[in-house]
Amino acid sequence: MILESLVTSTNASGELNVAPMGPIVDAGITQIQLRPFKTSTTYGNLRATSRAVVHVTDDVLMIAQAAIGRIEPPPEVRPIDGGWFVLEKASRWFAIEVVRWIDDPQRPTAECVIRAEGTGPPFFGLNRAKHAVVEAAILATRTHLLPAAELLADLERLQVLVDKTAGDAEREAFALLQATIRQRVG
Numbered sequence: 001m002i003l004e005s006l007v008t009s010t011n012a013s014g015e016l017n018v019a020p021m022g023p024i025v026d027a028g029i030t031q032i033q034l035r036p037f038k039t040s041t042t043y044g045n046l047r048a049t050s051r052a053v054v055h056v057t058d059d060v061l062m063i064a065q066a067a068i069g070r071i072e073p074p075p076e077v078r079p080i081d082g083g084w085f086v087l088e089k090a091s092r093w094f095a096i097e098v099v100r101w102i103d104d105p106q107r108p109t110a111e112c113v114i115r116a117e118g119t120g121p122p123f124f125g126l127n128r129a130k131h132a133v134v135e136a137a138i139l140a141t142r143t144h145l146l147p148a149a150e151l152l153a154d155l156e157r158l159q160v161l162v163d164k165t166a167g168d169a170e171r172e173a174f175a176l177l178q179a180t181i182r183q184r185v186g
Contacts, residue, residue, distance in 0.1 A: 001025060004134050006066055007034070008077065008085045009045035009052040016085055017041045018075060020066045020137055023054055032096050034110040046110055050098040051083055055090035058124050060133040062089065064173035067137035068180045082115060091123040129166035129174070132158040136177040140184075148185035155181060 002022040009017050019042045024033040032054060036043040046052060057063070065071040076088040084095040096112035136158050139151050155178055162174045 001027070003029070003056065006055045006057060006063060006087060006090070007042055007052050008055065008087060009042050010049060010083070010085065011045050012048040016077065017045055018066050018071055018087070020063055020141065029094065030114070032094060032112045032114065034112060035107045036110070037107055046098055049083070052096055053084045053086055054094045054096060055087045056092040056123070057087065057090045058126055058130060059089050060130045061169045061173040063137050064133055064177050067140045067177065080116060084116070086118070088120065090120045092119050093117060127165045128161040129164070129170040132161040133170055133173045133177065136174055136181070140177050140181050143181060143184040151181055151185055
C-alpha cells in the first residue's frame with residue numbers, strides 16, 4: 001500500500017530537503033520502497049547519500065507547505081546517529097537506506113531497509129478535511145502532469161470536505177494549495 005508521508009533527505013553537502021512522498025509499504029511497515037521522480041531533489045539526494053527518513057504525520061499544513069516547496073518557518077528537526085534528520089512533529093519515523101535501485105525512465109524504485117525507527121507526538125488522527133488537504137497536496141505536485149480543468153474540478157470537490165470538517169490548520173493548508181494550483185495552471 002502507499003503511505004502518504006514526508007521524507008527528509010540531505011545532499012552531499014548536508015543540506016536538508018523535506019518532500020511529500022508516498023512510499024510503498026507492507027502492513028507492518030517492515031519494507032519500504034520509494035519512487036521519486038528523477039527530476040526531484042529527493043532523487044538526487046538519495047543517489048548522493050542513499051539515506052532518508054520517512055515520517056508519518058497528521059500535520060497537514062506541513063504536508064501542504066512541503067508539496068509546494070515552501071515550509072515556513074523551517075521545520076524543527078533533530079539529527080540521529082547515521083546522518084539522518086527526524087522531523088520533531090512526526091508521530092512515527094523510519095530511517096532508511098537504499099540498498100537497490102530498479103531503473104525507470106521517470107520514477108525509479110529505491111528498495112530500502114529500515115536502519116532505525118521511532119515515535120514522536122501522538123497521532124491526533126485524520127478527518128475528511130485532512131484527507132482533502134493530502135489529496136490537494138498531491139494535486140499540487142502534479143500540475144505539470146494533469147489537465148487544468150481536471151485539477152480545478154478536483155479542488156472544487158475537495159473544498160466541500162474542507163468547508164464541512166476543517167479546523168484552522170486545514171483551512172490554511174487548503175487555501176495555500178488552492179492558490180498555488182490556480183497560479184500554476186493559469
